[in-house]
Amino acid sequence: MTIAYRKDWDTYFMDIAFMVSTRSRCPRRHVGAVLVQGKKLLGTAYNGAPMGVPDCSEAGCMISEQYELEIVDGVETMVKKQRCIRTIHAEQNLLLFTDRIDREGSTVYVTDEPCWTCANMLANSGVVEIVYHRSYPKDTEKVRAMMASKGIEFRRLEGYEPPRETVLGVSD
Numbered sequence: 001m002t003i004a005y006r007k008d009w010d011t012y013f014m015d016i017a018f019m020v021s022t023r024s025r026c027p028r029r030h031v032g033a034v035l036v037q038g039k040k041l042l043g044t045a046y047n048g049a050p051m052g053v054p055d056c057s058e059a060g061c062m063i064s065e066q067y068e069l070e071i072v073d074g075v076e077t078m079v080k081k082q083r084c085i086r087t088i089h090a091e092q093n094l095l096l097f098t099d100r101i102d103r104e105g106s107t108v109y110v111t112d113e114p115c116w117t118c119a120n121m122l123a124n125s126g127v128v129e130i131v132y133h134r135s136y137p138k139d140t141e142k143v144r145a146m147m148a149s150k151g152i153e154f155r156r157l158e159g160y161e162p163p164r165e166t167v168l169g170v171s172d
């Protein structure tokens, strides 16, 4: 007799976030986020266009070209990036569809490290812990500094393998 493998809570909730991310219709990025209080799931969200509005699968991505500062071999360089701005980010949808009272003292599990805007909003949302898996280096330095000064636990789930069928190649 073998004892059935039992998921720890971090894996359990991160797996749910990855399952939720498969609802996204943006071909560039699938992001899922869940709100957890204690061991209770209180909300789920993914990145997508507003309800009733054509999404990326119908209308195509809405590409915005932006120049961003990157350090390449120790040299600061302006790099042109393309980003899809059609979708509301998963973390922002999570805030739109949950109540403040449910967020107080709660944890957010999100498949991808939050961008600056989402991190800023989460920092003001009542949550006390944010756990992500895939790194998003663009904003990581200022996001980490802000979370530290706000006293919000901000951590990457290391050694984690997302459920295979949930993973989409991420384009930048």
Ligand SMILES: [Zn+2]
Pocket (backbone or CB within 6 Å): 025, 026, 027, 028, 056, 060, 061, 062, 084, 085, 086, 087
């Ligand atoms: Zn898109």
Ligand SMILES: [Zn+2]
Pocket (backbone or CB within 6 Å): 089, 090, 091, 114, 115, 116, 117, 118, 119
């Ligand atoms: Zn974001």
